[in-house]
Each structure stands twice: as structure tokens, then as C-alpha cells.
Amino acid sequence: MRVVIDCDDAAIDLKKVIAAHLEKKGVEVTDLDYLGSHPGAYYPEIGYNLALKIQDGSFERGILICGTGLGMAMIANKVRGVYAGVCHDVFSAERLRKSNDAQVLTMGARVIGPELAKTIVSAWLESEFQGGGSQPKVDQMRALEKKSFENNQ
Numbered sequence: 405m406r407v408v409i410d411c412d413d414a415a416i417d418l419k420k421v422i423a424a425h426l427e428k429k430g431v432e433v434t435d436l437d438y439l440g441s442h443p444g445a446y447y448p449e450i451g452y453n454l455a456l457k458i459q460d461g462s463f464e465r466g467i468l469i470c471g472t473g474l475g476m477a478m479i480a481n482k483v484r485g486v487y488a489g490v491c492h493d494v495f496s497a498e499r500l501r502k503s504n505d506a507q508v509l510t511m512g513a514r515v516i517g518p519e520l521a522k523t524i525v526s527a528w529l530e531s532e533f534q535g536g537g538s539q540p541k542v543d544q545m546r547a548l549e550k551k552s553f554e555n556n557q
Contacts, residue, residue, distance in 0.1 A: 405529070408463040410436040410454045412447040412476075415469035415513035418521055422467060425522045431529065434463065451476040451510075455483035458507050465507050467525065472512035480508045484553050487545075492516050494527045501531035503538040504545075 407426060411419040419435065426433040436457070438450045447470045454466050458480075466488075468476035473490035480488035488508035491497040492515050500506045509528045511521055533542075 405431060405465060406463045407431055407433045407465045407467065407529070408436060408454055408457050409433055409467040409469075410438050410450050411469040411513070412445075412450055412471070413439060414471035415511075418511070418513040418518060419469050421518040422469070422521060422525055425525065426529075429526070429529075447475045448479045451479035452483065455480040455486045455488070455508065458486045459483050465509070465529070468508060468510045469513055469521075470510070471514045473510040473515065474512070476510040477508075480510065484549065491524055491528065492520075494524055497524045497528040498531045501528055502534045503541075505533040505538075505542050 409419055409423055423433050423435055436454055438453050439445055442449065451468050454468055457463050458466050468480060470476045477488045477490045480486055486508060487504060487506040488510055489500045489504065489506050490510045491500055492511065497509060500509060509525065511524065
């Protein structure tokens with residue numbers, strides 16, 4: 405699995421912890437380090453950039469970290485075909501994949517600590533979409549997304 409990660413200035417330390425955690429687990433992780441090439445960039449640019457990498461298939465999963473995780477989730481969800489959610493507990497992280505088939509996990513460095521963040525990331529990575537009763541809901545979400553993008557082009 406190819407995972408991409410990035411963060412804003414509020415989450416640089418946590419991003420490093422998560423990237424090291426992924427590498428230790430043998431996960432191929434790419435740090436986009438958008439801030440490194442765009443000093444002073446705000447989270448919308450950073451999250452949008454990562455979401456485009458998910459949309460074009462360069463990576464299967466992405467992790468975005470900011471102060472709360474909320475803004476990153478909001479901007480990632482603006483990219484067609486990309487589904488993101490903020491998770492600060494293990495159950496939500498599992499459900500993000502198992503019930504919602506989301507490819508992007510967002511977290512807040514000002515909300516959770518590094519050990520919990522590593523546990524959340526592991527739970528999310530180990531979870532897969534289960535279909536079943538969630539399938540019609542995910543299908544409806546994608547159909548409504550398509551309708552929304554078509555009406556606003």
C-alpha cells in the first residue's frame with residue numbers, strides 16, 4: 405500500500421512521528437512536505453495538493469494533519485472522488501474505512517497525542533471497506549457527489 409502524508413505548520417512534529425511509525429510497520433510512505441516548497445502555505449493548499457494525489461491514483465491512502473483535522477477534511481472532500489474524515493479515536497478510524505470507504509484520514513495535532521495518533525493510523529490502515537449494508541449508502545454518496553459536481557461545472 406502506498407500512503408501519502410502531509411501537514412500544516414501546526415502538525416510538523418506529529419507528521420514526523422506518524423511517518424516514522426508507518427515506515428517501522430513496513431508501509432511505503434511519501435511525505436509531500438508542501439510547506440518545504442511553499443513556505444507559509446495554509447492548510448487548504450496543502451490538503452488540496454494531497455487530495456489530488458489520491459484522485460489521480462498516485463497513492464491509495466492519505467493522511468493529513470493540522471491543528472484540529474477539521475479544515476484538512478473539509479478541503480480534501482472538495483476534490484471529486486476523494487473521501488476524507490477526521491478521526492480522534494480508533495472506532496471512528498475503523499468506521500471511516502469499513503463503513504465509508506474513505507481514502508484520507510485527517511487528525512488534529514492539537515487534539516490528540518502521538519501515541520493515540522499512531523494507534524488511530526494503524527487501525528485505519530488495517531481496516532478495509534466491508535460493503536454490505538454500507539454499500540448502498542456509499543453508492544448514494546458518490547451519486548450525489550457526481551450530481552453536485554455536474555451541476556456546478
